[in-house]
Amino acid sequence: EQTRLEEHQAKLFGLALPKRDEEMVRQAASFWLRPAMLANLIARYLESRGAASLPKSLGSKAVTTLQLGQEVRDKLLADFKALKLTGTVAQAWERWLKGNDPRLAITFDQATADEQRLIAFITPMHPLARQAAEAEEPAAVLTCNLTAQTNAVPPGRYPFAIYKWRRIGLKDDFTFQPVCLHPHIAKYLLELLEFATPRDCDVDLLAADEEARLEQVHYRLWLDARAAHMEQVQSAAVTRVASLSTTHAARLALLEEQRITITESRIVRMREAQITAAHRDYEQRATDLRRACQQSDVIAASIAMGMITVTGDGVQ
Known part of the structure; x- marks a missing residue:
């Protein structure tokens, strides 16, 4: 149905839409990018930056609240700046890193993110995941x-x-x-x-x-x-x-x-x-x-x- 609507819009505006990158979608759903794997990657990254006593619910529950001290957030901010990311998600992440609230509610679940828009939705392209991947790269x-x-x-x-x-x-x-x-x-x-x-x-x-x-x-x-x-x-x-x-x-x-x-x-x-x-x-x-x-x-x-x-x- 979505494809049909897009094709209709293309005809309406006289535009030719590019084909979907099915391989990219398949890769994004692979074992290596599943929530449990992302959570494990992020946990190791945060611990390497000095985070202690991370919630055991990280990746296992729909919503987890991180609580990171100023020193840890300063290190994350330095890593974030090195990547030179842009966009609304990156801006929201930077605001939290620079802010005074040490708590951040996150989710790896799409349905939860749709229902609770104020929660940070951690995907493979979220700055936190990208920082973790960069830090863990051999x-x-x-x-x-x-x-x-x-x-x-x-x-x-x-x-x-x-x-x-x-x-x-x-x-x-x-x-x-x-x-x-x-x-x-x-x-x-x-x-x-x-x-x-x-x-x-x-x-x-x-x-x-x-x-x-x-x-x-x-x-x-x-x-x-x-x-x-x-x-x-x-x-x-x-x-x-x-x-x-x-x-x-x-x-x-x-x-x-x-x-x-x-x-x-x-x-x-x-x-x-x-x-x-x-x-x-x-x-x-x-x-x-x-x-x-x-x-x-x-x-x-x-x-x-x-x-x-x-x-x-x-x-x-």
């Missing part, structure tokens, strides 16, 4: 040697890698991209990692040639994803510029109509100033959209590489 690529029991994939030895893709465009976001030398295993890789355990041995470590092949597979995936992302940003920008132009023309028409019907010089000057401001605002927004198109990219960073050995007779 300085070097992790090397893993894992084992997993499952009948979902054939038993075997599977070299793998995990990359973080930062998508730059009209709005920045990121996804985790699994890479495997066996195409039929790649789609199961993140699920296997959910219940995989470390192997207490040095056998079956990733060989140099396997690492090189993983990088080649990733490069091909990245090229395709980058091209698709840049095309999507271009399409979305065209839509926004068209909408912006329509709104700008309507705004100018109204201001011009008001100006020509007024004889008092003071009011005329005010309308002319409004027209000038409208032109300036339009040019700035259009310039921002063009810049976003020019700077759109997918920045890849290797997070982990290793080997996962799958044995049968495990969880189906």
Whole structure:
């Protein structure tokens, strides 16, 4: 129904809407970005910044109230400023960090956030989550040697890698991209990692040639994803510029109509100033959209590489 309405609006305004990024939606719902995982990440981050006695309900109850002292909030504020985030959510987060109230009610639940708008809704893109992810990001690529029991994939030895893709465009976001030398295993890789355990041995470590092949597979995936992302940003920008132009023309028409019907010089000057401001605002927004198109990219960073050995007779 939502898709139908959007298509109807596109026809009504003569605009072409970009296709939905289904892969981004799938990634956002993955195990690694679920509320429990986010809560665990944030708890470790807050503790690393000096927070003590965090609520045990963090991530397990619909609403949790954090109580962070001034010293901890000052450290969080420094981390926040380093990311240079913008937007209403970032502004609200900054206000709390700079304020005098040490308490902040948060939720990881969408339904709760919809019902209680004053509660901070922690998503993977919330400043707190992004600060935690930045702080926890390893300085070097992790090397893993894992084992997993499952009948979902054939038993075997599977070299793998995990990359973080930062998508730059009209709005920045990121996804985790699994890479495997066996195409039929790649789609199961993140699920296997959910219940995989470390192997207490040095056998079956990733060989140099396997690492090189993983990088080649990733490069091909990245090229395709980058091209698709840049095309999507271009399409979305065209839509926004068209909408912006329509709104700008309507705004100018109204201001011009008001100006020509007024004889008092003071009011005329005010309308002319409004027209000038409208032109300036339009040019700035259009310039921002063009810049976003020019700077759109997918920045890849290797997070982990290793080997996962799958044995049968495990969880189906």
